[in-house]
Amino acid sequence: xxxxxxxVPLMLFWLVLTASVRIADVVMGAIxxxxxxxxxxxxxxxxxxxxxxxxxxxxxxxxxxxxxxKEIVVAAVGVAxxxxxxAMPVDPCVIVHRxxxxxxxxxxxxxxSITLTPGTLTVDLEDGTFTVHCLAPDFAxxxxxxxxxxxxxRVFEE
Numbered sequence: 001x002x003x004x005x006x007x008v009p010l011m012l013f014w015l016v017l018t019a020s021v022r023i024a025d026v027v028m029g030a031i032x033x034x035x036x037x038x039x040x041x042x043x044x045x046x047x048x049x050x051x052x053x054x055x056x057x058x059x060x061x062x063x064x065x066x067x068x069x070k071e072i073v074v075a076a077v078g079v080a081x082x083x084x085x086x087a088m089p090v091d092p093c094v095i096v097h098r099x100x101x102x103x104x105x106x107x108x109x110x111x112x113s114i115t116l117t118p119g120t121l122t123v124d125l126e127d128g129t130f131t132v133h134c135l136a137p138d139f140a141x142x143x144x145x146x147x148x149x150x151x152x153x154r155v156f157e158e
Contacts, residue, residue: 007037060155067151068113075118079135095140097130099149106156113148
C-alpha cells in the first residue's frame with residue numbers, strides 16, 4: 001500500500017511534466033513511478049507510517065498551492081525591483097522565528113515554503129525555531145506576519 005501511495009502522485013507528476021498520453025509515455029511513467037514508489041516505501045518509510053491528509057486537509061492544501069504561487073510571484077517582483085534598482089537597496093538580514101507548529105510535516109512545509117519564496121532562505125530549523133536569511137528586512141516582515149504559518153497550520157494541523 002505504501003508503494004501505491006508514493007507511486008500515484010509520482011505518476012500524476014509524470015503526466016504533468018510530459019504533457020503526453022501516448023501509450024509509450026504512460027507505460028514508461030507507470031514503470032518509473034512504481035519503481036520509485038517501491039524504493040521510497042522500502043527505503044524512506046520502512047519503519048514509519050506514511051502521513052496522510054484527510055479530505056478537508058487535501059482541499060485546504062489545494063487552496064494553499066495557488067496562494068503560495070501568488071506569494072512567489074509577488075516576492076519575485078520585489079527581488080527584481082531591488083536587483084534592478086541602480087542604488088540596489090539590498091540589506092540582507094538573518095531573523096530567528098519561533099513557530100507554534102508542532103508536527104514535523106508542518107514545520108518542513110513551512111520551511112520549504114519560505115525557501116521557495118524569492119528573497120528568503122530557511123537556513124536552520126530546530127525544535128520549531130526557524131533561522132531565515134532575508135534579502136531585505138521587508139522580506140522578513142512577510143514571515144513575521146504569520147499568514148503563511150496560519151495557512152500551513154490549517155492544512156496540516158487541524
